Structure formats: structure tokens, C-alpha cells
Amino acid sequence: MKRSTINQAIKRATTFFESNGWVLPHNAQWDVTDFGLGDFQDCGLVLVNLAEEEEYCEKLMYAQQNQVTPMHCHAQKKEDIIVRTGAMAIEIWKGVPGKNTDEIDVKITGEYQKIKSGDIVELKAGERVTLTPGLYHKFWPTTSECIIGEVSTANDDVNDNFFINADIGRYSEIEEDEQPLVSLLSDH
Numbered sequence: 001m002k003r004s005t006i007n008q009a010i011k012r013a014t015t016f017f018e019s020n021g022w023v024l025p026h027n028a029q030w031d032v033t034d035f036g037l038g039d040f041q042d043c044g045l046v047l048v049n050l051a052e053e054e055e056y057c058e059k060l061m062y063a064q065q066n067q068v069t070p071m072h073c074h075a076q077k078k079e080d081i082i083v084r085t086g087a088m089a090i091e092i093w094k095g096v097p098g099k100n101t102d103e104i105d106v107k108i109t110g111e112y113q114k115i116k117s118g119d120i121v122e123l124k125a126g127e128r129v130t131l132t133p134g135l136y137h138k139f140w141p142t143t144s145e146c147i148i149g150e151v152s153t154a155n156d157d158v159n160d161n162f163f164i165n166a167d168i169g170r171y172s173e174i175e176e177d178e179q180p181l182v183s184l185l186s187d188h
């Protein structure tokens with residue numbers, strides 16, 4: 001991924017965060033990824049790790065319409081994915097996508113709902129979904145821009161992301177075509 005694309009994504013996310021009243025700490029831990037696929041606009045995510053503790057983690061994320069965070073699950077992490085501004089869709093599977101279309105009980109905005117494995121759940125600002133370990137998920141904004149929160153148990157992006165697409169690498173290789181605006185989590 002080009003450093004210029006990363007810089008531009010950070011500028012755009014910052015503008016949208018600010019215009020929606022989200023103030024970041026001076027030492028914000030930025031993480032921008034195209035998941036190693038080289039097509040950031042279609043498959044990418046901007047993340048800021050707000051708190052990363054042994055017991056819990058909080059992130060703020062930004063994506064544009066139809067920019068997908070690809071299908072993955074976590075073996076350890078339980079997370080709430082929360083729409084802060086805008087709206088998004090999230091596809092949820094009980095196990096490996098396509099294999100199981102059973103009904104599953106998923107907590108949506110604090111209340112269990114029965115959905116079919118593989119269903120796409122639409123969430124608008126203020127709404128959240130609780131993803132337990134093993135639930136595969138893929139999400140994308142349905143509005144031009146979207147701020148997405150994540151509150152979870154311990155986060156380990158190096159060892160606890162299991163993507164369906166074997167070509168995916170969680171952190172992108174960076175092509176240094178201009179000076180970094182900020183250093184990313186993956187830079188150190």
C-alpha cells in the first residue's frame with residue numbers, strides 16, 4: 001500500500017471524525033490497512049486503537065461506502081461492532097461461510113435476535129452487534145462515510161484474525177512514496 005494512500009485516508013478520517021465531534025488523543029495509534037490486497041477503496045479500513053489493555057480494547061474505525069472489511073473471525077476476541085455515525089451492513093456466519101445456514105442467536109443492540117447464518121444485518125447509528133469468538137463476519141458502510149466503534153476483550157491483530165481469503169495479510173507492506181503523516185501501529 002502506498003504511503004500516500006495511507007496519508008490521504010488518515011486526512012479523510014480525521015476530517016470526518018472532527019466534523020462528527022470525535023476528538024482523538026495526541027498520540028492516536030493509527031492503523032490503516034488494505035489487508036494486503038492492493039485495492040484500498042474496495043477492501044480497506046482505517047482504525048485508531050484508543051485503548052489496548054490486557055483485558056479489553058477500544059477502537060474507532062472509519063470506512064467509506066462499500067469499503068469492505070473482509071470475512072474473518074477471531075478465536076479469542078469477543079467484540080461489539082458499533083455504528084457511531086452513518087450506517088453499515090454486516091454479514092455473519094456461524095462457521096466457515098457457506099457451510100452452515102442454521103439459525104443463530106445474535107445479540108443486536110443488546111437483544112438476542114434469531115438470524116440465519118449468512119444473513120446480512122443492517123445497523124444504523126447507535127446500533128451494535130455482539131460477535132462472539134468463531135462468528136465469521138464481513139462489514140461495509142452503506143452510507144458515504146461511516147464511523148464504527150469497537151469495544152472488545154483483548155485484541156491481538158497479529159495472531160487472532162482468521163481470514164477466509166488466504167491472500168490477506170492483516171498489515172500491509174508499505175511503499176514509501178512520500179513522508180508519513182503519522183507513524184502507524186505497523187511501523188513499530
Ligand SMILES: O=C(CO)[C@@H](O)[C@H](O)CO
Pocket residue numbers: 047059069079081137150157161170
Ligand atoms: O476485529 C476487527 C473487526 O471485526 C478489527 O479490530 C480487526 O483489526 C480487523 O482485522
